[in-house]
Amino acid sequence: MIDNILDLPVGARPDSDEFVRAAMEWHFNPETGSAYWLRRAKTLDFDPRADVKSIEDLALFPNIINELRDVRVEDLIPRGYGPNPDVVGVYESGGTTGAPKRVVVLRDWWDRIMAWMNAGLDAAGFPRNVNWLAVMPSGPHIAGELTTKHAADRGGIRFAVDMDPRWVKKLIAAGKAEEADSYAEHLVEQAAFVLRTQDVGVIMTTPPLLERIARHDDLVDLINEKVEGIVWGGAHMDADTRYLYRTEVFPGVRLRGGYGSTMILGGTNERADLTDDDPCIFDPPAPFITFRVVDPDTDHSVGYGERGQVVMNHVSKNMLLPNNLERDLATRVEPPAGQAGDSVADVSPVARFDDEAVIEGVY
């Protein structure tokens, strides 16, 4: 029975509490749980199999995400997968706050989440049988792998540009904005080679790179001519920017956002049928991935329409990553009917107009 509910497709809507209980049984049963969680369970002041009965109860867990910087990846694989688990890959977090955190993605989860994301692309009218150009973090980052799979599953070829976001962050932190700038222009140049010579139907990139691409009139023309859809992710896009793309820059191109994280082993889809004035709203595939928007000082949920910090849960047969407070701020939005947890909108860093401290001088 346990296996059944955990093996449902991501699009299915099992009872979320029943699902969580099954997942606790899987991850904390000595027969099936991972070495990491079985070891970690000994230091918890509760018994997950007895005490975690609902999505809400996931908040009992400490945020273990930083431990993923050091754990042996083999220890993260549930024993229930047997001696030869089908490992798709090991993926790492951005690594912007020190050593990277690692997760292991197994075949069953990967196929499920990708099928769900594919269905989202179909629903949004994205074409099949076209080639993809990925200008996304490559290497150990999950985003690059995702585009390979998308293109293949949807009947196309993937073109890619190498991108190392950690190096960019390092340059910016060291005050070398000009070098970061040159690197970004280098990426755009690489993308341009593909755009000029190949058939590209879908581009997947980040909002900052899309902005750079949009500065080049010739590339804007090429995209309007060839490309049918743009998927963006990995950073934030406000409603004004989206409106400008849709009305002025890429008027005939479908634009769709994804909000994801390596730490949830995937992403979410932008809600379909949003109006120009709506913010970008993301609905996670609950109960596998759930969000909670909280006031970080009290850990209580903020009201709908209010801003707070995003807490993410990933619960699957593949992994258990509960109660992870991310740095992103978002507006709490009511989830689709019958879905557990929160949806999120306007995910962004804190807006800042000027430095608020007293500055000498009169300006």
Next chain:
Amino acid sequence: MTDPIYIDALGANGSYRARSRLTVSDVAGDPLVELSLVPKLFVSRTMSALRKADTLPLEERLAALAKAGELFATGVVDGMSAADYQYTVSRMSGTPLPIVREAVQAIARSAADAYRSAQQARPVGAVNDWRDPNARRGTATWIRRGDVFAVHAAGNHPGVHSLWLEAIALGYRVAVRPSRREPLTPYRLISALRASGFGDDQIVLLPTDYAAADEILRQADLSMVYGGQEVIDKYAADPTVLPNGPGRSKILITADSDWRDHIDMIVDSISHQGGTACVNTTAVFVEGDPTPVAEAIAERLSAIPSLPPEDDKAVLTAYSLEAAKKIEGYLLAKAAGTKTHLGGDGVVDELADGSAVLRPAVHQLDDPFAEQAGVELAFPCVWVAPWTREAGTAVFKDTLVLTAVTKDERLLDDLLADPTIKNLYIGDHPTYWMAPGVPHDAYLGEFLMRTKAVIRD
């Protein structure tokens, strides 16, 4: 306040009301303005349109400038009368209404005079056009260093918007990022310029948050920014950015002159226009005992009334109570260990509407090199220090305006020669003195223009 005033971005395709907006309140904290904040994509597309745009021919643009100045000062712009505009600016920025009125007149004069004023910076060897007869013998011509000029404006005083009009007169396309404290003046001025003949792609208003602000500078050929020391340091090594920072203006009275003959000028230099300009005096240096000078200044400044900014007799700039307390806290921390003549119990004076003015502060230092002499705050706040021959000109390093009351010509030669003292006024001239055609911090034209050799048949 029922209906907010919308300040939209003025982009290359007309005005744009963003979904992302900042509510700007008046000094009492009541919401007054909804300021649209445009994203980086809007900025880069607008800057790109500025770059592709034409420049209006000289005669046309000077006529449009003069007309716009008049419209700005007296007309109805975007549905708002001149009187409503002045009142709103006063309530929003806390700038006393009489000062707003003067600044508006000054902007209109600058608009009419911008080209003539800019021409003062043209080298004597340069002409404006290859058609000039001098070109047959060979000459320098005066040309723009670029086409697109950006301004990160300040909101401390509407008058800051008179300077960039020279760039317009010289043929630049201009992008202005308004200050959050007072975005209405550049909105009105740019609306007036557009209504008078300038194209939407020739002059733009780009209100942005912090993240997109640098993009404006990055895509401009040349820029002017206003800010504190941090901003000055940030752009110090960038030859395309002209920073306007703290003025730290000062007055020196040497022993050969009697300070009593100049007390009006001294007090006026400190408090003129509410003490919020970079040309207001921050420190007074006295050769001999500074105590009686400090006492006299304190006595005079204490008579200034505390009035709401929209009052016809208002002198002091109003702030939100919170902002006022923040500045007061900063002052009290900096003033520790100095001798207080005025403002020792605090300078915040709360007004009936919940806003506050900062009342004058006078502190005496015992060392000419005390660091406080460079602490410039945006209200009548002065540091009175002793000056000695040994201290010499070194204490005046990084001064926007120095008024020197002295008969010592050798000293005046040294002060004039020091390039870190930007302006030198000799005798009974207040530090805030300015006149069209006389540079404020060198001529803007020195930054905007260069020479090119031309010889023709």
